[in-house]
Amino acid sequence: MEGSARYKVPGGKLVSIKLEYDTSIKKVMILGDFFIYPESALDEIEECLVATGVDKSETEIANKINYVVTSSGIRLIGVTPDAIAKAIKMAVK
Amino acid sequence: MRWRIIPIRASDAYFNMAIDQAVSESVHAKTSDPTIRFYTWTPSAVSIGCFQSMADEVNVGRCMELGVDHIRRITGGGAVYHDSEGEITYSVIAPEPLLPKGIRESYKFICEWIIKGLAELKIAAEFQPINDIAVHGKKISGNAQTRRNGVVLQHGTILYRTDLNRMFSLLNISKEKISDKMIKSAEERVTSISACCEASMEEAYNALLKGFTDGKDFYFGSFEDDEIKRAEELKSTLYSTREWNFSR
Numbered sequence: 001m002e003g004s005a006r007y008k009v010p011g012g013k014l015v016s017i018k019l020e021y022d023t024s025i026k027k028v029m030i031l032g033d034f035f036i037y038p039e040s041a042l043d044e045i046e047e048c049l050v051a052t053g054v055d056k057s058e059t060e061i062a063n064k065i066n067y068v069v070t071s072s073g074i075r076l077i078g079v080t081p082d083a084i085a086k087a088i089k090m091a092v093k
Numbered sequence: 094m095r096w097r098i099i100p101i102r103a104s105d106a107y108f109n110m111a112i113d114q115a116v117s118e119s120v121h122a123k124t125s126d127p128t129i130r131f132y133t134w135t136p137s138a139v140s141i142g143c144f145q146s147m148a149d150e151v152n153v154g155r156c157m158e159l160g161v162d163h164i165r166r167i168t169g170g171g172a173v174y175h176d177s178e179g180e181i182t183y184s185v186i187a188p189e190p191l192l193p194k195g196i197r198e199s200y201k202f203i204c205e206w207i208i209k210g211l212a213e214l215k216i217a218a219e220f221q222p223i224n225d226i227a228v229h230g231k232k233i234s235g236n237a238q239t240r241r242n243g244v245v246l247q248h249g250t251i252l253y254r255t256d257l258n259r260m261f262s263l264l265n266i267s268k269e270k271i272s273d274k275m276i277k278s279a280e281e282r283v284t285s286i287s288a289c290c291e292a293s294m295e296e297a298y299n300a301l302l303k304g305f306t307d308g309k310d311f312y313f314g315s316f317e318d319d320e321i322k323r324a325e326e327l328k329s330t331l332y333s334t335r336e337w338n339f340s341r
Contacts, residue, residue, distance in 0.1 A: 011221075013171075016149070031341060033171035035223070037196060037240055042144060058278070077169075077196060078223055080295050 005090035009034070014077030017091040024053045034079035041074040044047065045084070054092045061085035096192060096311040099130035101181065102296050106138035106162035109182070111327035113246055114167065115320045116186045121242045125317060129305050131298065134182065138162035139263050142170040142237065146341045152265050159261055162294035165338045166248075168237035170224065173250060174260040179285070181298055183207075183305065184248040192245050199238060200224050202286035203247050207234055210304025211251075214297065216289045224249075231284035252285035253297055 013034040020027040028049050036042050041061040048068045052061060065081035068074065104112070109132055119125035137159075141150050143166055150172040156163045176181065185203050191200045204220045211218040211233070218234075221227040226234035236249030257279050286297045306341075316324075331337050 016146075027147075029341065030144070031146050032144055033169065034144065035169035035196070035238070036144070039143050039167065039169065039239060075196060 001093065002089060003091035003093050007083060007087040009079055009083040012080070012083065014026050015079050015083050015087045017084075017087040019088065019091040020071060021054050021092065024051050024056070025049050025088075030084060030087075032079065035075075036075040036079070037075040042068075044068055044072060044074070049088070058082070058085045058089050061088055094310070095126055096187075096306070096309050097126040097128045097314040098302070098306060098311050099128060099314060099316065100302075101131035101133065103133045103135040103177070105136065106134055106140065106164040106175070107333040108324060109134060109138075110140070110164055111165060111183050111218050111324040111332045112316060112320065112336060113186065113248060114327055115323035116184075116316070117241060117244045117246050118323065119317065119320050120186050120188065121244045125320065126314075127191055127271060128184070128314075128337050129311075130184050130186075130207075131302070133177060133180070134162070135177045136160050136162055137177040137179075138175045139172060140164050141172045143167055144169055144341065146174060146265060147339050150265055152263055155262055159263070163295075163338065164332060165340065166237065168239045168246070168248065170235065170237035172264055173235060174263055175250065176254070176256055176259070178294070179254045180250045180252050181294070181301060182248060182250045183301070183306075184246065185219075186244065188248050189240065189243050189245055196238065197223065199245060200238060200247070203238075204234070204236060206305045206307075207249070207251060207301065208304070209307060210301035211286070213300035213303050214286065214290050214292050216286065226251075228284050228289055231282055232290075233284050233286070251297075251301060252283065253294055254287040255283055255285045257283070275285040 006016045014032045016031040018029040062081040062085035193202050201220050208218045218226050218228045224236045234251045238247040
């Protein structure tokens, strides 16, 4: 299945999700007008989400993103792990 | 530390973005001084942030009809219409130690130079976090920054005159939104130098130049031959390619 969603982060930027999934995420694309440093880290975040069960809670997904962000020293501006997780859950129909 | 100031010149979108990267590389290699450059876009262009989708954000067909370039930046942020006569763009390219360590702080730091330039035109502007400058709450400047190999590249645009109808015909906004209400709403959210004062483009540029150079040790220079050669290479192998521009 495919899903998509757009979510405006309160006080931040727009995050848009394009998702391919069945019981878990097959492919995810995170789009938007936010800033991530280094920019190449977005691939790392997208990769960490592949194979995540779509029944996982928003908090569990956010924790997974947060782990990568913290362990790799990634800086997010205008977007947060919580906001990405929320948009992913919105994209799952 | 002396700054190299490269006076305003018009180039196409692909060269404009390629030369920013080429100069970042030469600043990293210490073969060039920290640089501030001013430029315009000819032909007019739409740029999108590096995390955006070209197909989602831009009416590519309309761009091709009107001869408007479309390009993905290496910086984040949103889609911007760069009218060839409607804005002044700048890039600041400098080693990280010359600017505040924090990204948010460094946005503010560089934006203060723009605010100082606008003050020369008696325009009272203020920094609007994360990366904008506004006059009475209306956006007049948007800015985007990347950091690679210890070098900060921040570029941004200062609106001189806006053509909202043209902008909306090039950016993908659903048809229902392109109504008088939408245009009016955008007019309430966006302003420009010409909406605030009677300064000519040249006067606006000179004011911004003063804002950017005030208190700095600087000289007027030009791109090195190696920088232009590298930019031409990046233009043909990256910035003008479909693989890059439509990668998302």
